[in-house]
Amino acid sequence: MQKEILVVLKDAEEKDFLTPHLLPVSELVHMVEIGDLSQAMAHFEESRKVPALIIISTRLYPEGNPGLVATLEARYPGSEILLVSSSSDPFPPLQPLIRDNVRHLVINPEKNGVFDEEPELSLFSLAIRKISEGLSLTIRDYLRPDTYIHEIRVSSSDQKEEIIARLEGVINGDSSEIELLRQKGALLADEMLENAIYDAPRKEDSASLYKKGKKRRVPLKENIAFRFGFDGETLAMEVEDGWGSLSPKVVLEHFAKNQDDFELFDEAGGRGLFILWRFLDHIHIHINPGRQTVVGGHVKLVTAENLIEKKGFHITTSCAV
Amino acid sequence: MVANFNIELIEDNNFDLCVLRGNIDIHAEKYLQELPGKVKTGKIKLDFSEVGRINSMGIGLLLRCFKKIRDEKEAEVILSGLNTMHTMLFKTTGVFLIAKSDK
Numbered sequence: 367m368q369k370e371i372l373v374v375l376k377d378a379e380e381k382d383f384l385t386p387h388l389l390p391v392s393e394l395v396h397m398v399e400i401g402d403l404s405q406a407m408a409h410f411e412e413s414r415k416v417p418a419l420i421i422i423s424t425r426l427y428p429e430g431n432p433g434l435v436a437t438l439e440a441r442y443p444g445s446e447i448l449l450v451s452s453s454s455d456p457f458p459p460l461q462p463l464i465r466d467n468v469r470h471l472v473i474n475p476e477k478n479g480v481f482d483e484e485p486e487l488s489l490f491s492l493a494i495r496k497i498s499e500g501l502s503l504t505i506r507d508y509l510r511p512d513t514y515i516h517e518i519r520v521s522s523s524d525q526k527e528e529i530i531a532r533l534e535g536v537i538n539g540d541s542s543e544i545e546l547l548r549q550k551g552a553l554l555a556d557e558m559l560e561n562a563i564y565d566a567p568r569k570e571d572s573a574s575l576y577k578k579g580k581k582r583r584v585p586l587k588e589n590i591a592f593r594f595g596f597d598g599e600t601l602a603m604e605v606e607d608g609w610g611s612l613s614p615k616v617v618l619e620h621f622a623k624n625q626d627d628f629e630l631f632d633e634a635g636g637r638g639l640f641i642l643w644r645f646l647d648h649i650h651i652h653i654n655p656g657r658q659t660v661v662g663g664h665v666k667l668v669t670a671e672n673l674i675e676k677k678g679f680h681i682t683t684s685c686a687v
Numbered sequence: 688m689v690a691n692f693n694i695e696l697i698e699d700n701n702f703d704l705c706v707l708r709g710n711i712d713i714h715a716e717k718y719l720q721e722l723p724g725k726v727k728t729g730k731i732k733l734d735f736s737e738v739g740r741i742n743s744m745g746i747g748l749l750l751r752c753f754k755k756i757r758d759e760k761e762a763e764v765i766l767s768g769l770n771t772m773h774t775m776l777f778k779t780t781g782v783f784l785i786a787k788s789d790k
Binding site: 556 | 714743
């Protein structure tokens with residue numbers, strides 16, 4: 367069954383701007399300016415439909431209309447909220463997003479083509495399709511269809527350097543961009559593996575089970591797998607663990623805390639996740655509480671030499687958290 | 688790149704000079720905890736040209752070390768030999784709020 371999408375924008379100008387980027391899903395989309403929101407909600411009620419996804423511009427929320435998401439969530443409790451923002455606008459403060467359980471942010475929906483020659487296949491349209499179908503992004507979504515995905519099952523902490531070397535080995539070339547992509551890939555793999563091996567395992571009271579730096583054997587039931595692929599333009603990677611110990615709220619709190627307060631020294635503070643967010647072009651996190659966490663994303667060769675300042679995220683769960 | 692992290696301290700009349708070698712992660716903890724105690728002058732210069740990967744744990748250790756040098760030894764921390772990745776990482780995590788690059 368196709369699911370409806372409600373898009374709430376500031377004004378006609380923003381509506382005109384976003385319309386072409388919603389063409390792939392135009393038959394599902396109800397696009398309204400904020401002044402016509404009540405009318406749009408009445409339309410949904412009359413037709414007894416509920417939007418599976420609500421897209422809101424950061425020109426409206428959280429700064430202009432701080433209660434907007436709470437109002438929409440009260441009316442449509444099962445709907446996912448996706449924020450869209452332009453990199454020329456201020457980055458939205460994360461605290462209101464944490465409060466209102468907003469888990470998806472796309473920066474520059476008009477850009478970020480997944481493949482350079484197919485700009486219409488943007489991260490935005492990919493995110494819309496995935497969210498409205500109740501699916502999470504995977505590294506396969508970022509790579510050309512014929513790209514080989516390497517998968518390594520982790521059975522010991524000693525494998526970390528070997529896995530990183532294997533990842534570096536698939537990024538061939540001598541240019542400065544390639545070298546930086548290789549270094550970024552190595553850092554990202556390091557953080558992902560440390561996260562899965564040492565941060566994910568938690569006791570019932572959420573205390574860490576293992577100390578970083580201590581060698582440990584990883585039992586099969588922890589199900590730690592590292593996957594990566596490189597198609598010549600995009601490096602995509604993700605790590606999966608069988609703990610499911612993160613929550614969307616905790617992830618966003620880590621992002622917010624590290625963004626706002628650099629001098630925090632507490633290592634329980636999620637600096638690793640923050641680095642993953644900052645160094646990936648786009649991060650995706652899927653959590654099945656108590657069962658599985660997948661943390662991944664991609665970096666493009668063209669962005670390797672700098673860090674994109676404003677980043678989105680995509681956090682999904684297998685059930686309500 | 689050396690396999691295990693180490694620090695070579697070279698004494699100078701005007702400032703302390705340290706050459707760091709290897710990846711900076713949890714295994715650098717002992718060295719970076721001891722470093723503030725070895726600072727003798729009002730300025731310490733740290734050479735990163737032989738440093739490889741620095742992960743989040745390494746960033747935490749560097750922040751703690753530099754803060755201790757700044758606050759307890761009242762010394763200035765200067766970083767040299769940083770590559771592009773180190774610079775991006777230090778900008779992102781606030782290291783440059785405590786230590787300066789010599790560039």
